[in-house]
Amino acid sequence: MQAANTQRLTPYMFLAPAIVILAVALMYPIGYMVYASFLDWNPSQRIGEAGWVGLRNYLFLLNDPKFRESFSVTLIFAASVVTIEMALGVGLALLLDRNIRGMSVLRTLFILPMMIAPIVVGLMWRYMYHPTVGTFNRTLKSLGLAPVPWLSDANWALAAVIIADIWQWTPFIFILALAALQSLPRSALEAARIDGANGWQQVLHIKLPLMLPVLIITGLLRLIDAFKVLEVVLVLTNGGPGLSTEILSLRISRTASEFRELGVAAAMSNILLLLLLVLTLAMFIFNKMQETRQARLRAAAEKGGH
Amino acid sequence: MATAAPERQHPGFYALVTALVIMSVGPIVLMLITSLRLNVEIMSDTSSLLFMPTLRNYEAVLCDVLWYRPKAVDLCDPTFARALGNSLFIATIATILTLVIGCMAAYAIVRFRFFGRDGLSLMTLIMRMVPPAVLLVPVFGIWTFQFCIGDQCAAGTHWGIILIYVAMNLPFVIWILQSFIAT
Numbered sequence: 001m002q003a004a005n006t007q008r009l010t011p012y013m014f015l016a017p018a019i020v021i022l023a024v025a026l027m028y029p030i031g032y033m034v035y036a037s038f039l040d041w042n043p044s045q046r047i048g049e050a051g052w053v054g055l056r057n058y059l060f061l062l063n064d065p066k067f068r069e070s071f072s073v074t075l076i077f078a079a080s081v082v083t084i085e086m087a088l089g090v091g092l093a094l095l096l097d098r099n100i101r102g103m104s105v106l107r108t109l110f111i112l113p114m115m116i117a118p119i120v121v122g123l124m125w126r127y128m129y130h131p132t133v134g135t136f137n138r139t140l141k142s143l144g145l146a147p148v149p150w151l152s153d154a155n156w157a158l159a160a161v162i163i164a165d166i167w168q169w170t171p172f173i174f175i176l177a178l179a180a181l182q183s184l185p186r187s188a189l190e191a192a193r194i195d196g197a198n199g200w201q202q203v204l205h206i207k208l209p210l211m212l213p214v215l216i217i218t219g220l221l222r223l224i225d226a227f228k229v230l231e232v233v234l235v236l237t238n239g240g241p242g243l244s245t246e247i248l249s250l251r252i253s254r255t256a257s258e259f260r261e262l263g264v265a266a267a268m269s270n271i272l273l274l275l276l277l278v279l280t281l282a283m284f285i286f287n288k289m290q291e292t293r294q295a296r297l298r299a300a301a302e303k304g305g306h
Numbered sequence: 307m308a309t310a311a312p313e314r315q316h317p318g319f320y321a322l323v324t325a326l327v328i329m330s331v332g333p334i335v336l337m338l339i340t341s342l343r344l345n346v347e348i349m350s351d352t353s354s355l356l357f358m359p360t361l362r363n364y365e366a367v368l369c370d371v372l373w374y375r376p377k378a379v380d381l382c383d384p385t386f387a388r389a390l391g392n393s394l395f396i397a398t399i400a401t402i403l404t405l406v407i408g409c410m411a412a413y414a415i416v417r418f419r420f421f422g423r424d425g426l427s428l429m430t431l432i433m434r435m436v437p438p439a440v441l442l443v444p445v446f447g448i449w450t451f452q453f454c455i456g457d458q459c460a461a462g463t464h465w466g467i468i469l470i471y472v473a474m475n476l477p478f479v480i481w482i483l484q485s486f487i488a489t
Contacts, residue, residue: 014414015426017407018476025473026433029444036443046451095322098315106323110330124337133349135336171330228437249439262443269440276435284431 030273037266043256050263057267067268069243070251077158077247078226081165086219088166089173090211094203096174097181107178110171122235125164126151129236154244157237161245164232169225173218180214181207213290220283227276248272396464400471407472408479415480416487427484434477445470 032047037057041050061067096106113121128135129150137147150160184207192206208215230249233239239246239254246254248268256265340348342359365376370387414420415427446461449470453460460466 008420011414011418011420014410014418018411018480021407021469021473022429022433022476025469026436026441029441029448030436032448033440033444036447041447043446047447092326095319098319100315106327109327112334113330116334120337124333127340128333128336167330167333224435228435228439230437230439249437252439253442256443256446262447266443269437269443272437273440276437277432280432280435284428 033266033269036263037270039263039266041262041266043260043262053263057263058271060264061267061271066243067251070246070248073158073243073246074227074248077162077165077229077245078223080162081169081226082219082223084162084166085170085173085222086215088170090177090208090215092170092174093177093181094207097178107175110174112171113168114171116168118229118231119235121164121168122232125160125167125232126236129160151237152241154241157241157245161233161236164236165226165229168232169222173222176214176218177211180211184210216286217283220279220286224276224279224283227272227279392464396467396471399464400468400475403468403472404475404479408476408483411476412480412483412487416484430477430480434481436474438474441470441474 036047036050038052038054039047039050040053040056041047116124129137131137131147131149131152134150136150140147149156151157188206188210189202192202197205228249229247230253233245233247233250234253237245239250249272252265252268252272255261255268341363342361343357344360344362347357362376365372366383367386369376369382370384415423449461449466450459453466453469460469
């Protein structure tokens, strides 16, 4: 009896430290934030002294043109970043899926940008975007072209931030797509080749459909991470000029620290969190569907084999 | 397939690979090169690839921990050396804690069947998506006012940062280690 009990408790003992830390430092703060989003709370007050205002923070946000602008900037940023990175990353994986020497060295070189701290990435790009001594404008000047106001023009600033993110995260998609490509069943590709499919037909009808599950998960992961970006934008533009690059994360941090409206910042965090929750659930459901489908296929194959 | 001899490729292919390597490593190399130049050179209008590399910038930021007194640095600012020490301390402790705790949790999720296992792996996935900015308000409130031992609150201490780092990275570590242990 005693032994059976300890046996049953073993997994919980292994999990206990993780659960305690996550509960204390992640779940509790999130619950706290949901509660705080209904308060009119100022950083100098304790939370108990803050007044209950019900849904006022949310109503305020709905009618706040600045919040709506920053929301749409976030959506534009995430959508363009993920689309371009997926296209580039998958395209490069298809191109570089060759048997060449030194592929592992190349892969390491491509992963380097992901390893760098976001703040440093921001600083590096800010130097390269510098209006007079930055790399880009210097190159443009030596080519005899007009300099580009990278970070001081509203449209260019958003493009500049997007380019920096693409530089950092395309390798992520490239590496995952390449791994998926190299684990494709060789038999399907050979069959297609024997049937006389040319390169494009192989890519369109064999490779891409077979890679699709991995690609969808990768894209969703990237989308979730695109909503989490903060430091690079903070260092590059700090949201400006105007509100042109003020993504939601940045607006939350500014609302909390500059405008000292913790309740409004909490309400904003809540909206962002809900958005990400929907995306994550979509990813989870897709994953589960894929697993059951594969299990069914495997079962069917086994039945056919007997 | 993997052991087959490398095929000869089109020269355009090598050009593409070279361009990609330059694009991904270029900014990093540029940063390293810039760190070896003097401010005057960086800001000067004429850019040249030929310059005298100097370690003066490194002397300036590390002046506090160097065994000699760098000549070129007039005013020694100890902030960077201290920040570097803080980073090393926090990163080391947080990494060790995250790995140990994450390993235990991932092992339990993979190797045991128990009540709440599916829900748990969904929870780790959900917690992975929490943006750092979302935690700003609650962590500020809780760390300054609630997580206190006597007079000392978690805000402004190393352990306060370590706690939130471990919590934020645990879901990711559990998620990665899960597939690693399963194979």
